[in-house]
Amino acid sequence: MLEPSILLASALNGLTTGAVYALIALGLTLIYGVLHIINFAHGAALMVALYGVYYLHQRLGLDPYVSLPIMVPAMFAAGYALQRLVIGRASHGKEENVLLVTLGIAIVLENLALFLFKSDTQTIDTPYTFSTMNILGATISVPKVVAFAGALVVAGLLLLLVGRTDLGRAIRAIAKERQGARLVGIDVDHVFAMSFGIGLACLGAAACFLLPAYYVNPQVGNGFVLIAFTIVVLGGMGSFLGALLGGLIIGLVESIGGLWLGESLGQIGIFLIFIAVLLFRPQGLFGARA
Amino acid sequence: MRELAAIAVFALAVAAVPAFVTSGYALNVVIMTLYAALLGQAWNILGGFGGQFSFGHAVFFGTGAYAMAVLQVKFGWNAWAALPAALALGGAMGALIGALSFRYGLRGSYFALVTLAFAEVFRILANTFDFTGAGVGLMVPLAATAARMQFASPAGYLYLILGFVVAGFVVSWWLKHSRYGAWLQAVRDNEESAAALGVDVFGVKLRAIVISGVLMAAGGAFYVQYLHYIDPHIAYGLGASVEALLAPIVGGMGTVWGPLLGAALLHALGETTRNLMGDAPGINLAAYGVVLVLMVSFMPRGVMGLFQARGAARGSTHA
Numbered sequence: 001m002l003e004p005s006i007l008l009a010s011a012l013n014g015l016t017t018g019a020v021y022a023l024i025a026l027g028l029t030l031i032y033g034v035l036h037i038i039n040f041a042h043g044a045a046l047m048v049a050l051y052g053v054y055y056l057h058q059r060l061g062l063d064p065y066v067s068l069p070i071m072v073p074a075m076f077a078a079g080y081a082l083q084r085l086v087i088g089r090a091s092h093g094k095e096e097n098v099l100l101v102t103l104g105i106a107i108v109l110e111n112l113a114l115f116l117f118k119s120d121t122q123t124i125d126t127p128y129t130f131s132t133m134n135i136l137g138a139t140i141s142v143p144k145v146v147a148f149a150g151a152l153v154v155a156g157l158l159l160l161l162v163g164r165t166d167l168g169r170a171i172r173a174i175a176k177e178r179q180g181a182r183l184v185g186i187d188v189d190h191v192f193a194m195s196f197g198i199g200l201a202c203l204g205a206a207a208c209f210l211l212p213a214y215y216v217n218p219q220v221g222n223g224f225v226l227i228a229f230t231i232v233v234l235g236g237m238g239s240f241l242g243a244l245l246g247g248l249i250i251g252l253v254e255s256i257g258g259l260w261l262g263e264s265l266g267q268i269g270i271f272l273i274f275i276a277v278l279l280f281r282p283q284g285l286f287g288a289r290a
Numbered sequence: 291m292r293e294l295a296a297i298a299v300f301a302l303a304v305a306a307v308p309a310f311v312t313s314g315y316a317l318n319v320v321i322m323t324l325y326a327a328l329l330g331q332a333w334n335i336l337g338g339f340g341g342q343f344s345f346g347h348a349v350f351f352g353t354g355a356y357a358m359a360v361l362q363v364k365f366g367w368n369a370w371a372a373l374p375a376a377l378a379l380g381g382a383m384g385a386l387i388g389a390l391s392f393r394y395g396l397r398g399s400y401f402a403l404v405t406l407a408f409a410e411v412f413r414i415l416a417n418t419f420d421f422t423g424a425g426v427g428l429m430v431p432l433a434a435t436a437a438r439m440q441f442a443s444p445a446g447y448l449y450l451i452l453g454f455v456v457a458g459f460v461v462s463w464w465l466k467h468s469r470y471g472a473w474l475q476a477v478r479d480n481e482e483s484a485a486a487l488g489v490d491v492f493g494v495k496l497r498a499i500v501i502s503g504v505l506m507a508a509g510g511a512f513y514v515q516y517l518h519y520i521d522p523h524i525a526y527g528l529g530a531s532v533e534a535l536l537a538p539i540v541g542g543m544g545t546v547w548g549p550l551l552g553a554a555l556l557h558a559l560g561e562t563t564r565n566l567m568g569d570a571p572g573i574n575l576a577a578y579g580v581v582l583v584l585m586v587s588f589m590p591r592g593v594m595g596l597f598q599a600r601g602a603a604r605g606s607t608h609a
Contacts, residue, residue: 089587090583096399097586099345101583112576218572275390275411282394
């Protein structure tokens with residue numbers, strides 16, 4: 001039997017990881033909910049953001065948390081441009097095309113990174129990288145707790161943005177009825193690009209919270225992309241609350257599954273959940289429709 | 291029939307290559323192009339003719355490759371006996387994934403994602419168990435004799451892969467001209483209409499994924515025989531899945547010649563970037579990614595689409 005204290009530590013660890021997963025998935029679910037496209041380049045975009053944070057730290061000596069006001073707008077701009085200039089033009093109105101185009105973008109980003117930064121895994125040293133704190137008798141690393149809090153704050157901001165602003169109203173209108181939104185004068189292409197930009201901006205934030213306790217290499221996005229898809233599907237495509245809860249659930253599954261099955265097999269639980277949800281409940285736990 | 295004749299001419303022409311070309315490098319280029327064409331043909335059956343886009347075709351490739359390697363290394367089977375088993379396992383994997391996904395009506399992006407997830411599950415399994423050599427992979431001992439499906443000269447491998455590719459051609463031709471092929475294309479073009487006309491949509495898709503799985507497993511089996519090594523990342527990683535879908539998209543999905551044409555063009559591109567940029571890691575894959583984006587944006591019907599557009603202008607009705 002497992003010690004309850006180990007189980008608690010593992011659960012808390014899982015929740016903190018899950019919050020970052022949720023942050024990544026929030027961007028993905030926003031993009032899906034509005035544009036109805038599956039952004040396969042999401043993991044590669046996260047990798048780019050991580051390299052951004054890494055080089056801001058190495059070259060300019062910026063603390064990852066200080067990089068937030070740089071990375072978030074930068075990723076937003078990149079996302080806006082990407083949707084406007086590349087993805088939007090390539091779709092021809094077919095979802096398979098978008099899937100292929102975003103796959104192409106992922107391949108380009110990943111291999112350019114490999115070319116420019118080599119395949120070495122990089123980490124950064126901050127004064128707090130190895131500091132820990134005590135919660136309910138379990139030891140948790142401080143950057144992970146910060147990431148947890150940061151993810152919740154960003155999620156809250158995103159909910160406010162979509163729920164309370166004009167842009168949010170336009171986003172929801174388009175998600176529901178694209179043609180109708182266009183008819184009442186909403187600039188659909190602009191809102192598409194805004195949504196994509198906001199989706200990537202979430203990654204900018206996620207990268208700043210991740211890097212102090214994590215690493216970056218050109219392939220790092222691959223690990224996240226399927227996890228983010230799993231969360232989005234689990235929570236219901238397009239559902240923010242679903243993505244948030246889905247992220248926490250997946251974090252727990254990974255951490256507790258890893259405790260029982262070992263790190264390498266622990267991840268399998270995630271993909272089995274993914275397959276099971278896709279097969280039996282593709283509308284997700286909180287989604288209304290398939 | 292003209293197309294069958296063209297396939298025969300192509301096969302004879304390639305078979306004659308070793309008589310004129312002796313350079314190992316040149317023969318390797320031909321072999322790797324045919325190998326990419328084979329993976330493309332496999333993907334094209336399900337994705338091109340059937341409209342079901344898989345992002346996880348590596349699951350069939352890896353199964354064929356591991357079946358070939360495990361049966362030889364761990365069970366001492368002869369390669370020629372292992373090959374049918376590898377093909378059958380590839381088909382069985384297709385039946386399993388197809389039965390699950392198509393039974394529950396997964397299509398479009400959902401199908402792409404579920405195939406990717408299956409490939410990931412098997413990558414992790416192969417990475418974990420000693421049975422498959424875990425993370426270290428499996429090495430097939432060298433024994434350059436045709437009796438063990440290994441060859442001292444590249445020509446032997448060229449004939450082997452050519453045999454698979456010709457099989458892929460014949461299957462593609464059959465899909466183009468048979469009643470079953472018409473059903474499959476009807477399902478691709480409009481599933482609801484096809485069902486309304488009495489086509490057994492589930493059965494049609496299931497057969498397509500099984501055939502596709504068998505052919506993809508042949509690619510995996512060839513890989514193991516040619517390079518004598520397999521590991522979880524090569525077998526079940528995204529690389530094989532992407533390689534399989536790239537050639538038909540570039541060449542032309544749902545066409546008989548598209549995968550070969552795409553494979554040849556991509557190899558030419560790969561060689562060119564390598565000559566221009568040196569052997570820097572990543573750069574030729576990045577070029578492939580750019581090609582993928584450009585093709586989908588500007589030539590969604592692939593290079594073959596150029597020829598078809600002319601045919602359509604003359605009033606031909608086939609697509």
